[in-house]
Amino acid sequence: MSKIRITKQFSFETGHALYGYDGKCKNVHGHSYRLYVTVIGTPISDASNVKYGMVIDFGDLKKIVKEDIVDVFDHATVFNKNTPHVDLAKELQARDHNVLLVDYQPTSEMMVIDFAEKIKQRLPDNIKLHSLRLSETASSFAEWFASDNE
Ligand SMILES: Nc1nc2c(c(=O)[nH]1)N=C([C@H](O)[C@H](O)COP(=O)(O)OP(=O)(O)OP(=O)(O)O)CN2
Numbered sequence: 001m002s003k004i005r006i007t008k009q010f011s012f013e014t015g016h017a018l019y020g021y022d023g024k025c026k027n028v029h030g031h032s033y034r035l036y037v038t039v040i041g042t043p044i045s046d047a048s049n050v051k052y053g054m055v056i057d058f059g060d061l062k063k064i065v066k067e068d069i070v071d072v073f074d075h076a077t078v079f080n081k082n083t084p085h086v087d088l089a090k091e092l093q094a095r096d097h098n099v100l101l102v103d104y105q106p107t108s109e110m111m112v113i114d115f116a117e118k119i120k121q122r123l124p125d126n127i128k129l130h131s132l133r134l135s136e137t138a139s140s141f142a143e144w145f146a147s148d149n150e
């Protein structure tokens, strides 16, 4: 049976700031992120299986990505906890804002690495994460490919 890639798209609104950056993105601002998740596997060939013909049910993929990424990042503001932004983050948290402290600079590149690790941990053994595309703006995106990281 052929290997097939399937992709599901997600979207979430997230704020961030790039501490120490030499441009306007050092300021707190937000993006309408688009995340394309591509997994690869063999469609189930057992006709008695309720998932017959599927690599993975799009709904099951949605559940994983929603729980681990979309619901966590949507309408949150992400700061690098290893920078003085941690003070701003604590102030916002004290005022009941949804703040995420991560241990990396929250660029598209670093976020997509984080997302790849999270998704890989949740996928069944027979399904492999093939690639991710994280789009920050209409003209900018970062991609992670399993083949680049073996
Ligand atoms: N390699 C990266 N460069 C930049 C990132 C990033 O994550 N990785 N992030 C930013 C800012 O957060 C923000 O996304 C600005 O990006 P940019 O594409 O420059 O946005 P613009 O609106 O100015 O772009 P247009 O050219 O007007 O579409 C900065 N760099």
Ligand SMILES: [Zn+2]
Pocket (backbone or CB within 6 Å): 016, 025, 029, 030, 031, 136
């Ligand atoms: Zn930005």
